[in-house]
Amino acid sequence: MRLMKPILAAALLSTDLTMSHAAGASGDKGARPEYPKAHTVEQVDDYFGTKVRDPYRWMEDVDSAEVKQWVDAENVLTQQYLATVPSREKMLSRLMELTNFERYTAPARRGTRYFYSHNEGLQNQNVIYWQEGLTGESKVLLDPNTMSADGTVAISGLSITDDGKLAAYSIADAGSDWVKWHVRDVSTGKDLPDLVEWSKFSGAAWLKDGSGFFYEGYDAPKADALKAANYYHKVFFHKLGTKQSEDKLVFDRPDDKELNVGAQVTDDGRYLLLYMTKGTSPNNELWVKDLEHPDAAVIKLVTVADAVYQPIDNDGTLFWVHTTLDAPNGKVIAIDLKHPERADWKTVIPETKNKLDGVSMVHDTLIANYLADAQSLVEFHSRDGKLMERMTLPSIGTAAGFGGKREDKETFFQFTNFTTPGTIYRLDMKTGKTSLYRQPKLKFDPALYETKQVFYTSKDGTKVPMFLSYKKGLKLDGTNPTLLYGYGGFNISLLPEFSASHVLWMEMGGVYVQPSLRGGGEYGEDWHQGGMKLKKQNVFDDFIGAAEWLIANKYTSTPKLAISGGSNGGLLVGASEIQRPELFGAVLAAVGVMDMLRFDKFTIGWAWKADYGAPSENAEEFAAIYKYSPLHNVKAGVAYPPTLITTADHDDRVFPAHSFKFAAAMQAAQVGPNPVLIRVETRAGHGGGMPLSKRVELAVDQYAFLVKELGMKVDQP
Incomplete structure (x- = not known):
């Protein structure tokens, strides 16, 4: 995969910073x-x-x-x-x-439009772009560099409607976790009057018809917002064209002030998924609300946060779920909302020795991204869990992305390692062919x-893995500056x-x-x-123990170890x-x-x-x-x-x-x-x-x- 343009040694020497x-x-x-x-x-x-x-x-x-x-x-x-x-x-x-090179994120399709972020090299903040189709003209959607003179205003969240026409985006000022949500018309580049404040640890989940979105936040703090403790996280719904004071409280848990809550709308627009986590624990409760029948009782699918329960996708009432239930390394199960009892849950992809780090469903294929000794290993499985293929990656590194919808015929991923900036690939799900989409030029x-x-x-005898990166020809004499x-x-x-x-x-x-x-x-x-x-x-x-190993194996010594x-x-x-x-x-x-x-x-x-x-x-x-x-x-x-x-x-x-x-x-x-x-x-x-x-x-x-x-x-x- 190494398609980076090599730098002439003579050119590199002009700015080489070799240490004595x-x-x-x-x-x-x-x-x-x-x-x-x-x-x-x-x-x-x-x-x-x-x-x-x-x-x-x-x-x-x-x-x-x-x-x-x-x-x-x-x-x-x-x-x-x-x-x-x-x-x-x-x-x-x-x-x-070294920082002055173009950087891209993997594109995401909404309707006929593709959305991605790009940095020319030395811009303080990444710019969000959109284009019609894969070969359309790139147009600026959001440029946070124009929002403040010192570059301290950032885009912290972005959610596009299913048809690609509207973008909800959140603004963070001076690195704060508090954000404000705005809505932009993609075609015109103009903001609608809508404004949502006092949101924190939140995404935006649009209804299928784009008439409004769910978000998370707290009541406005009565004390110093920088210092005051944040309790009673809530899910609200903002209807486009209305004031925030009219936003509907959709979900909260007044019985437990320390719960973090979250909301997600399924790709088919049918269900609202409600998550509850305790503090920073990865384990969660999971409730499901049928948006087509708003008066129907909420299905309390998981009421005890005894494991991770992360829905991957659904086909009607059938849900594929990534879970750590009785599987600390993770597995995929199937749950039918018609029979939601645990006794009826079925294992689709069983647990392996490697950690299942993430799963997506594209082209009716489960893309399972594992960590094998802290590096990526990607597998493709059928809907029923059968292993179809294992992906060949360029080298030791990290592959991330693989987003999309169940019916999509393509997906994109980014590959990176210690000497490879994020390189974007397109994967044709029909042919299985991977092609280079965007690649940085290096200095x-x-x-x-x-x-x-x-x-x-x-x-205590535990084996711990460790990556070491350095110039080729390193001498193991204990004198190398080591970070x-x-x-x-x-x-x-x-x-x-x-x-x-x-x-x-x-x-x-x-x-x-x-x-x-x-x-x-x-x-x-x-x-x-x-x-x-x-x-x-x-x-x-x-x-x-890592420090002691580095010294014992003469990579460095105490005076050279940071x-x-x-x-x-x-x-x-x-x-x-x-x-x-x-x-x-x-x-x-x-x-x-x-x-x-x-x-x-x-x-x-x-x-x-x-x-x-x-x-x-x-x-x-x-x-x-x-x-x-x-x-x-x-x-x-x-x-x-x-x-x-x-x-x-x-x-x-x-x-x-x-x-x-x-x-x-x-x-x-x-x-x-x-x-x-x-x-x-x-x-x-x-x-x-x-x-x-x-x-x-x-x-x-x-x-x-x-x-x-x-x-x-x-x-x-």
Whole structure:
């Protein structure tokens, strides 16, 4: 499949950023930084008889003048530090060059029209296009780059009517999870008067006739929208041409304030599917409402969230459902609404050793996308489950997409890996032929790099897979700058995918490493549960085990080893450096959950109890959490690794006070010259919708930190 245009070696050398290996992280150290003063308060909380101090509680008032003053001073200190890295501008220039390539998503058909997103290369936000037929003229539907001067307004959701005439789209400002829904006429490019506010964690599900759509949201918050906890998620229906005040409450669960709810209309327009999940648990209840008979009782198909129940498609009353019921790796079952009892459910595709990551129905064919050791494996099955064919993919990588309707004769998918940007393919379902549809033109030669997968043993004997990517010809002498990235939570799978910043790292002589930690979804629900709640320490042990394997096998050494993670991954690297400060040469902790005793007090944090446990409600879970919570295990007089903490002032997913409090505690405790710095982005949130310019600047600042702290030297061209 490798059809990328090769880059001439001579051209590449003009901007090559090969690293020389200097003395190491402990080599050229200056004096201890002068940190901005952060006062402490006498705040003590009682958790099941354990008294816990919270001296930086005042930082939870993130809009106070004192917090803003502290943030400003910290940003000045961090930028002064980064300004001393002479290769910073050079890295910025090269990363912009590597990022400057066309990017497309797989097209989706609605009626006779195809919809997709496109980025010319350096646009802050992707632009949504449409065209008549596969060869029609491309026309702009939505360009979020025109919606704000700084690129901080993003399209967070898009739903097209079945005939392709109307588009409901949601707008997120400054990275917020709160969104506003608008409706655009596709042909004219003009918005209708309709406006829906205070929507969150929501899609838009149109009625078949396009007369209105279902969406999810909360009542308007009475307190600070950035900080206030969100409870009682609801499903509403918005009828076109009416005010939001007239929207009908379709579904809610006042019996349980912590349920997340969702709505989906089946492709035939007949049924409304109502989902209920508890926090971030993947398991769900599933109810079905017959839209043709609105007075009929709702069919409560699943009333106990004991597994995943994800409808794939239906043929009348017959539904194909992707489930983990008695199958932690997933299977496909058939349910007939005429006989909805569990005893009448039939297995269509049984569970295998590989995780069933997703299923779609196109051309009356079940397309089953599996994860086999954290990489894609795609199979085609008949309606009754018989295996028809297994797809041949280009190499180690991730295939995603395969959308469409049951009667469609084509589908599209995207393939990517660590050195292959998203490449779009069209699959003819009648002939089985795959053809290249859209392919990026690259500004580096992927043939210069290689990726391999290894398996190492964690502390308790569990085998954990890990991807390593680097320049060919790597010497195993322990001197390679290495970036170990992890997540390990919420059933999220880390798969091979392209990142221009990772290519830059490899160009600079670095090794990029990505283990599949427990808590993630790479090996199904058992793997996920192996890193949840009372077993969360397994995730940190897996990550530490990866670091130890890299050192033992001479890919790197402690002075050259950096660890990185964001959100739950920020918790991962925070806990790992607190537990093993002598093991790492540098730490990048992004938008992390660092105060594990109060994560459930802000915005949607309560939902994470499904994965973390409930520190205020369960004594056993409190005890487990308290042992690893990064904020509460910082110890004075310890020489922690050089640490760069990053967050954003408008992060309403992981409240920024997590990072503020952790930074203040680390700076107060740190001994020796290793810096503990915090970089606070303005007009940005948890990362979703962040403009490209800000993402590039953040990556370069993180790399500049590593260049200095790992003792790396960027050669001049």
